[in-house]
Amino acid sequence: MALDPVRDARGAPRYRCICDDCGREDTVAARHGRDGSDGHGQAVSKIQRLGWSYIGKRLRCGTCEAKRKVEKMAARTGQKTPAETAPREPTRVQKREIMDILNEVYDHDRQCYCGGETDDTVAKVLNVMPGWVAGIRDEFFGPGGTNDDMAALGDEIRKFMQDTQARLTAAKLEVESLEAVIGRVSSMSKTLDQIKDAVGPRNLVRVK
Ligand SMILES: [Zn+2]
Incomplete structure (x- = not known):
């Protein structure tokens, strides 16, 4: 000093x-x-x-x-966030918390997450690594690839594809029927030309 x-x-x-x-x-x-x-x-x-x-x-x-x-x-x-310094393994308490929340948001019977939940949303709530949630979910619950929201969206897509397929089929039939009509009209047109030739001006004169 x-x-x-x-x-x-x-x-x-x-x-x-x-x-x-x-x-x-x-x-x-x-x-x-x-x-x-x-x-x-x-x-x-x-x-x-x-x-x-x-x-x-x-x-x-x-x-x-x-x-x-x-x-x-x-x-x-500048200190590292808890996620960066977090150990590679969850603690016993964290494991229990993950189990508890999975019990709430994972549908055992249908083997998927309820609503819009995912490994990430669960991890975010508990402030843990998503990989930990995935590990415990895989081991004790089931696959994590889908949830209700995704299933609903999948249903919507399937229905849209079915509707579109049906419209395409209808359109094809319409084209075929129009082609048939055109075919008939063009053959009528040919016949008309033949008739015209048969009763052409030369022949008409002869009739007079
Ligand atoms: Zn100074």
Whole structure:
């Protein structure tokens, strides 16, 4: 700690406070006492009022104290999240919690999740790794590939495909029937041409 007992021009006792981080100086009025260090307490409380800090016998000016706080905060938020530092295996308690929630949201009879639940949604609720849920679900419950929502969507897709197939078949029949009609009309047209030729202007003249 850098606290120097000094005196001002008129001889009044002062302490020169030096920032241990950057060397900045400030001066406060404080009695020195007999050996020059008795006034430390008073000097420290005065310099603290000016925004300085005195932590772990280290004196810091306002700027350096603010910097220290920011760095400390950054170090804390830079720490890994629980998921990153989590052990590879769930604890007994976590296993039981996963079992409990699977009992609620997994349909034993139909071998699928209820509603929109998945390994991920269960993991999120318990704040555990989705892989743990998948492992326990596989071992004690059943496959996790589907849930009610997916099944419902699957049904919808199947119905749509059936409807579309039926419409396609109907359209094909319609095309065939139109082709048949066109065939008939074109053969009628040929016959008409033959009749025209037979009763052409030359022959008509002859009739006259
Ligand atoms: Zn400083």
